[in-house]
Amino acid sequence: MIDANSQFFAILTNVGMAKQANADALGIPWLITQMGVGDANPSGLADPPNPVPSVSQTKLLNEWRRKPLNQLKIDPVNPAVIIAEQIIPADEGGKWIREIGLYDADGDLVAVANCAPSFKPLLSQGSGRTQIVRMNFIVTSTGNIQLKIDPAIVLASRAYVDAAILEVLPKNKVPGEYTRVKVNDRGIVVSGDNPETLAAMGIKDSYTKVEIEAMIAQASALPVGATVAFPLDKVAPGFLELDGSVKSIAVYPDLAAFLGMAFNKGGEGAGNFRLPESRGEFLRGWDHGRGVDAGRAIGSSQLDALQNITGQYAANNGVQLAATGTVLGAFTATASGGTQLPNGTASSGVINMSFDASRVARTADETRGRNLAVIWCIKAWNAPINQGNIDVAALAALATQATEVKLGTAKVATQTEVDAGVDDTKFVTAKKLLAGFGMTVGQNGFIRLPRWLGGFTIQWGLTTVGSNGDCVITLPTNYNVQHFQILSIAGSITGMAVAYTGLSLSGAVIPHYVPSTAAKAGGGYNCVWISFGK
Structure with a gap:
């Protein structure tokens, strides 16, 4: 826009005037899409002269930014003037603005302007600001200029937002506070409600409360290696029975890392480890320095034993043991081959003494406490909440050595193994394959x-x-x-x-x-x- 009293103005370029004339003559919409800004100082001068727009320009002298327009509208005061606007955010700049250009959808420079030099600082320079760059230019007719802006890239100015809010607010007559509202095509709130469930909010891809509670009930927070007793002939998901069996390290890597080879007896084979044996055993807390069961190693087994029972029998002046009434508990005494004599009188017969614990206690072939038969199990892997669906047998098959015809696992070969080229059970990485090339x-x-x-x-x-x-x-x-x-x-x-x-x-x-x-x-x-x- 040319002002006779100003050295700063905007004009259509020759290309812009031709496109304007073509749009007017043929009625073809003309779409202006982008704005470029530059410092008009390609040589980096300390005090460059102000640029003078030229109709022959096809580019700016030194453009440093080109982005889509934020607003393109007709001047409400003068319908022959088009107002183009772009907002430069605070995190862009660090350069001068002395020239402005408009580009259409074909990428042609259709309008050019100069402006009073303005330095656009960066936010990192301590005085960053959001800056609006606006160009007003005169056209012969605005009827065929398509005033269309892509809403996906528009950065609205605060003034524009404030004006839009002031325009919409008086029209929103729906009272109250809502968690969900309905707006019409003009952005006006027309209704609202307060749903209390996800289903009422229209959210279908979610778990219900009952489903979440069921999953939490199935989940386990126990660490790998924890020992748990189950009172049924069942092993819960994520656990293995402590039966002394041999397992694959590849199938149960977490448990193998926890137990190591502490319970191996030899003969487990490469890539395997052994579980502890708990069947028919009582578990006892490790002494760990207390001194009650001293000398025990953690995980070691111990045979059953009975605390020793002792007794004593003494006779004065010969045998003085009565057949009844003077011997108690597990001891009994009888006289044989003679007559039971009063105290102080020697007996000519033989006195037999015996011990029988069954006279006073329940007896069996082993020493044991009162107990309940359970299956002792160990936490073997950290299963997800749907751990009941894990097919351990399928995992075991996949953990075996892979071949050309069978899925499985394989290690990565070392560079030495790659160079030797004799091991057909390990994979080669791209880095090792190219080593030395x-x-x-x-x-x-x-x-x-x-x-x-x-x-x-x-x-x-x-x-x-x-x-x-x-x-x-x-x-x-x-x-x-x-x-x-x-x-x-x-x-x-x-x-x-x-x-x-x-x-x-x-x-x-x-x-x-x-x-x-x-x-x-x-x-x-x-x-x-x-x-x-x-």
Whole structure:
């Protein structure tokens, strides 16, 4: 927009005027989509002159930002003026704004303007701000300019939002506070409610309260290795019976890490570990320094035993034991072959004494306490809340060695194993597969195969034969192990030069036959060579 009293103005470019005329003549909508800003200082001058917009411009002098428009509208005061607006957020800038350009959907610069120099700081510079850049330009007709903005990219100014709120609020006559409201196509609230369930909110992809409670009931917070007794002939999901059996480390890695090889007896085989044996056993708390059951190692077993029972019988002046009435408890006494005598009188017979605990206690073939038969189990894996659906047998099958025809598991091979190339049970990673590979392609270059292919290397190049007739070669790369052979051909000689062995890893000198002394003295022949090694 040109102001006769101002040095700052906006104009349509030649391209813009042509598109405006075409839109007016054919009635084709013309869509202006983006705004660019620049500092008009491509040379980085300390005090650049203000730019002067030109109708012949096809680009800004030094554009540093181009983004979609935030607003494009007709001036309510002057219908021949189009107002274009862009908002630059606080985290962009650190540059001057001296020139503005508008671009249409074809990417053509259709309008250009200059402006009073304005520095747009960055937020990180301590004075960041959101800045609005606006251009007003005159057109012959606004009828065919499509005033369309993509709502997905619009950044509204605070003033615009405040105005929109003030416009909508008086129309919202629905009272109360709601967790859910319904608005019409103009953004006006027309109804509201307060649903109390997810279903009432229209949320279908969720668990019900009953389902969540059931899942929590099935979940276990016990760590791997915890020992639990079950009073039925069932093992709960996530547990294994402590039956002394051998298990695969691959199938139960967490439990294997917890138990280690503490209960192995030998013969478990590679990749396996053994569970403790608890069948028919009482569990006893480890003494752990208390001194009640001293000398025990954690996890060790102990045979049953009976606390010793002792007694004593004494006689004065001969046998004085009565047959009845004077012996109690587990002891009994009888007289045989004589007469039971009063105290102080010797007996001529034999006194028999016996011990029988069944006279006073329940007896059996073992020493035991009163008990309940249970299955002792150990937490074997941290199952998810649907752990009851885990098929352990299927997991065990997948944990075995994979082959060409069977799913399973396999380890990653080491670099040494990859280079050896003899183990067919381990995988090779891309890094190890390419280890040692090298290549430079050019007039002088090399190709070095990876280590698993032996590191075989081919090198080649072109050099000049010196005046002494020698072809002095510098290898593009060093050999690591051995330089096998190097061959070369001089440009003026038919046939190969002499081949040499026992060469160094970093270079070679090959004498060449030159036809005459004069030619040898002149030098300048090209020498093409090829070398092999690893």
